[in-house]
Amino acid sequence: MKKDRPPVERGRPRNFDRALALRRAMEVFWERGYEGTSLSDLTEAMGIERPSLYAAFGCKEALFREAVDLYNEIEGVPAQRVLETAPTARQAIETMLRDYAATYTQAGKPPGCMIVLSALLGTPQNKDVRDHLARHRRESRVALKARIAHGMVEGDVPQTADAERIGGFYATLLEGLSIQARDGASRLDLEAIIDGAMAAWEPLVACRKTLPER
Amino acid sequence: MKKDRPPVERGRPRNFDRALALRRAMEVFWERGYEGTSLSDLTEAMGIERPSLYAAFGCKEALFREAVDLYNEIEGVPAQRVLETAPTARQAIETMLRDYAATYTQAGKPPGCMIVLSALLGTPQNKDVRDHLARHRRESRVALKARIAHGMVEGDVPQTADAERIGGFYATLLEGLSIQARDGASRLDLEAIIDGAMAAWEPLVACRKTLPER
DNA sequence: AGAATTATTTACTGATTGGTATGAAAAAGG
DNA sequence: CCTTTTTCATACCAATCAGTAAATAATTCT
Numbered sequence: 032m033k034k035d036r037p038p039v040e041r042g043r044p045r046n047f048d049r050a051l052a053l054r055r056a057m058e059v060f061w062e063r064g065y066e067g068t069s070l071s072d073l074t075e076a077m078g079i080e081r082p083s084l085y086a087a088f089g090c091k092e093a094l095f096r097e098a099v100d101l102y103n104e105i106e107g108v109p110a111q112r113v114l115e116t117a118p119t120a121r122q123a124i125e126t127m128l129r130d131y132a133a134t135y136t137q138a139g140k141p142p143g144c145m146i147v148l149s150a151l152l153g154t155p156q157n158k159d160v161r162d163h164l165a166r167h168r169r170e171s172r173v174a175l176k177a178r179i180a181h182g183m184v185e186g187d188v189p190q191t192a193d194a195e196r197i198g199g200f201y202a203t204l205l206e207g208l209s210i211q212a213r214d215g216a217s218r219l220d221l222e223a224i225i226d227g228a229m230a231a232w233e234p235l236v237a238c239r240k241t242l243p244e245r
Numbered sequence: 246m247k248k249d250r251p252p253v254e255r256g257r258p259r260n261f262d263r264a265l266a267l268r269r270a271m272e273v274f275w276e277r278g279y280e281g282t283s284l285s286d287l288t289e290a291m292g293i294e295r296p297s298l299y300a301a302f303g304c305k306e307a308l309f310r311e312a313v314d315l316y317n318e319i320e321g322v323p324a325q326r327v328l329e330t331a332p333t334a335r336q337a338i339e340t341m342l343r344d345y346a347a348t349y350t351q352a353g354k355p356p357g358c359m360i361v362l363s364a365l366l367g368t369p370q371n372k373d374v375r376d377h378l379a380r381h382r383r384e385s386r387v388a389l390k391a392r393i394a395h396g397m398v399e400g401d402v403p404q405t406a407d408a409e410r411i412g413g414f415y416a417t418l419l420e421g422l423s424i425q426a427r428d429g430a431s432r433l434d435l436e437a438i439i440d441g442a443m444a445a446w447e448p449l450v451a452c453r454k455t456l457p458e459r
Numbered sequence: 460a461g462a463a464t465t466a467t468t469t470a471c472t473g474a475t476t477g478g479t480a481t482g483a484a485a486a487a488g489g
Numbered sequence: 490c491c492t493t494t495t496t497c498a499t500a501c502c503a504a505t506c507a508g509t510a511a512a513t514a515a516t517t518c519t
Contacts, residue, residue: 047466047467062366063366063367063368063369064365064366064367066280066281066367067280067366067367067368067371068368069368069505069506069507070506070507070508071505071506079467080467080468080469081468081507081508081509082466082467082468082469082508082509082510083466083467083468085507085508085509086466086467090507090508091507091508147424148365148366149366151278151362151365151424151427152276152277152278152281152362152363152427153277153278153280153281154277154281154282154283155277157281165427165428165429168424168428169428193437195437196437196438196440196441197441199425199434199437199438199441200418200438200441200442202421202425203418203421203422203424203425203438204414204417204418204421205421206421206424206425207416207417207418207419207420207421207422207424208417208421210361210365210382210417210420210421211413211416211417211420213365213366213379214379214382214383215379220413223407223409223410223413224410224413224414224417226410226452227410227411227413227414227445227449227452228414228445230445230448230449230452231441231442231444231445231448231449233448234444234445234447234448235441235444235445238440238441238444261497283475283476283477284476284477284478285475285476293497294497294498294499295477295478295479295498296478296479296480296496296497296498296499297496297497297498299477299478299479300496300497304477304478305477305478460519461518461519462517462518462519463516463517463518463519464515464516464517464518465514465515465516465517466513466514466515466516467512467513467514467515468511468512468513468514469510469511469512469513470509470510470511470512471508471509471510471511472507472508472509472510473506473507473508474505474506474507475504475505475506475507476503476504476505476506477502477503477504477505478501478502478503478504479500479501479502480499480500480501480502481498481499481500481501482497482498482499482500483496483497483498483499484495484496484497484498485494485495485496485497486493486494486495486496487492487493487494487495488491488492488493488494489490489491489492489493
C-alpha cells in the first residue's frame with residue numbers, strides 16, 4: 032500500500048518500440064560506422080538500456096545486420112526496383128543513379144550509403160561485418176550488370192556491348208558518389224556528376240566487347 | 246651548471262630506424278584504417294615499444310598524419326605529377342587513373358587508397374582525422390579540375406566544356422576505384438572500368454556548360 | 460486480490476583502449 | 490674510473506569497450 036511513489040521515478044518501465052529503436056540504431060551506424068558506434072551510443076540513441084538491447088537484438092553485430100537490412104529496405108530497395116520497372120537499360124541506370132543521389136543527400140540523414148561506407152576498413156575481428164556489406168555491394172553490381180545484359184536481349188542495348196564493363200563503370204561511379212556525399216557534395220553536385228556519367232552511355236554501349244586474347 | 250640546451254627537443258636521435266617504423270605504421274593504418282588500428286597493432290608492426298613510439302611520434306594521431314604524408318609521397322605524388330607532365334588534359338587524366346589503378350592493386354600492399362579509405366566514418370572525437378583526409382581528397386579534386394581548365398586554355402579541351410563537371414566525374418570514379426579494389430577487383434578489372442570512363446571523354450568535353458539559371 | 464512471469468534498471472565483468480611513470484641499461488663526459 | 494645523461498622496457502593508469510548477473514518494477518494469469 033505504498034501510495035506515495037517517489038515523484039522522481041528514474042526508469043518508467045514500458046515496452047519500447049522495437050522498430051523505432053532499430054531505426055535509431057540504423058541512423059547511428061549509418062553516421063558513425065560499425066566500429067565507430069559504441070554500445071553507449073546505441074542505447075542513448077535508442078532510448079533503452081543495455082540489457083534491453085541485448086534481449087531484443089542479441090548482440091552488436093546482430094543489431095547491425097538488422098540495421099543494414101532495414102537500411103536496404105528503406106533506402107536501397109526503392110532505388111534498385113527501377114532496374115526492373117524502367118523500359119530501357121539506360122533509363123533504368125540513370126533513374127537509379129538519380130534516386131541514389133537523392134537518398135545520399137537527404138536532409139537530416141547521414142550523407143552517402145550505409146552499405147558502402149559503414150564498414151570498409153577495421154580490425155580483423157570484425158571481418159565478418161565487412162564481408163557482409165561487401166556481399167551486398169557485390170549483389171548490387173551483379174544486378175546492374177544483369178540489367179544491361181537484359182537490355183541486350185531486349186534490344187535497347189547493342190548485342191556487341193560489354194555488359195560487364197559498363198556495369199562495372201556505373202557501379203564504381205555509384206560507390207564514388209557516397210564518398211562525394213560524405214565530403215559535402217549537394218544533390219545538385221551529384222546530379223552534375225551523373226550528367227557526366229550518362230553522357231558516357233552512347234560511346235560505352237557502342238564500344239565492342241574486347242575478346243580475351245588467348 | 247646545467248648546460249643551455251634547445252627547449253624540449255622532440256626529434257632526438259633514436260636507435261631504431263624511424264623511417265622504417267613509419268613505413269610499417271603506414272601499412273597498418275592503410276590496411277585497417279585509423280580507428281581500426283590499436284597502439285598494440287602499431288608497436289607490433291613497428292617493432293618498437295610503446296614509450297619509444299610516443300617519444301618519436303608524439304601520439305597516435307600525429308603518427309597517423311605522418312603516415313598519411315608518407316603515403317601521399319610514395320603513392321599519391323607520382324600519380325598526381327602526371328597532371329603536370331602530360332601534354333593534354335585527356336592524357337593526363339587517363340594516365341593518372343591508370344597509375345592509381347596500379348597502386349591500388351599492388352601485390353603485398355593493402356588494396357585501394359589510404360587517403361580515401363582509412364578514415365571515412367568514425368567516432369565524433371576523431372573528426373579531426375577525417376577532416377584531414379577530406380582536405381587531401383578535396384585538393385585532389387581541385388587539381389583534377391584545374392588540369393582540365395588548363396586544357397581549355399591550352400586548346401586541347403573545348404572552351405565550352407564544363408571543367409567542374411568533368412573533374413567531378415573523374416574524381417568520383419577515382420574514389421570509387423578504391424572501393425572496387427577493396428572488394429577484390431584486380432588491376433585488369435580497374436583498367437576495364439577506366440576504359441569505360443575514358444570512352445566518356447569525347448561526349449563529356451563536347452557537352453557545353455549549362456549556365457546557372459538566374 | 461495475490462502469485463507467477465516478464466521487463467527493465469543498476470551495477471558489474473574481464474578485456475582493451477590510448478597514454479605514462481618508473482626504473483634499468485647503456486652511453487657520454489669528466 | 491664514477492657520475493650524468495639518454496634510451497628503452499616493464500608495468501601501470503583511468504577510461505572505455507562489448508557483454509551480463511542480480512535485483513527491482515510492472516504486467517499477466519489466475
